[in-house]
Amino acid sequence: MHPIRKQRLIVVLIIVAGSSLAAFFIINALQQNLNLFYEPSKIVNGEAPTDRQIRLGGMVAEGSLKRQANSLTVNFIITDFAANVVVEYTGILPDMFAENAGTVVTGFLSESGIFFAGQVLAKHDENYMPPEVAAALESATLSSARPGN
Template sequence: MKARNQRLTLALLAVAALIGAALLAMSALKEQAAYFYTPGDVAKGHVRPGTAVRLGGMVRKGSLRHEADGVTIDFVVTDGRATVPVRFSGIVPALFREGSGVVADGRFDPAGRFLADTILAKHDERYMPPQVAGAMHTSDSVAP
């Protein structure tokens, strides 16, 4: 076999190996990917039960209920068009409250309830941690 044909064969094998590795990585990551949905998307039937997804929206006022065990909460997420009941067991972020934005990672059960594994509270761009806000107010009042 000529040297030119050997180099061409080697280059084709390298390209094929890279494509194979990329396809293998994409198939492995597909199981770990979480897609973002709003309650309106869920109402349209775009989500299969058991699929890992992210649900985002606002916590509806008056919907937050704490269970007797102290760590399980039930609440409703809404986007103004539809609502989704959510259950979460764990410690929620300090910014989590009724009327605030939330992103939850988890899965839907066959009954249509979202079982959250992780809760992320969202805030607006004007948010300032209470410690910083308190420090700013005390430093303003001490100014000469």
């Protein structure tokens, strides 16, 4: 074979082999680490899986934040004003976390309906609302405003 052709063939083979191997691993890893977002209404309706990590977002209900004595475990309710989900989290809450403020938590939903959060996110400043929370609240307000709902 012509040396330049041979060289090109090698280059192409390296690229094809490398990229297909990479694509396999990437898709595999991606599949295992996708966390789907759910609103409280969907969780209460039983639409969320309990066997994989998911995200839940909404407002922290007023008066719902309770701290267990002698530990760092907290309970609070995330609401979209149509449904409520009880969340349990052990650890330090972010600075911007507060009642009547938006939050997104990542973790597992238990069979009993309590959401065990491994991570709690709160907005970075006063004027900022996570878009997913805003959308969740909006759709919940719309559906609850509908008569007979």
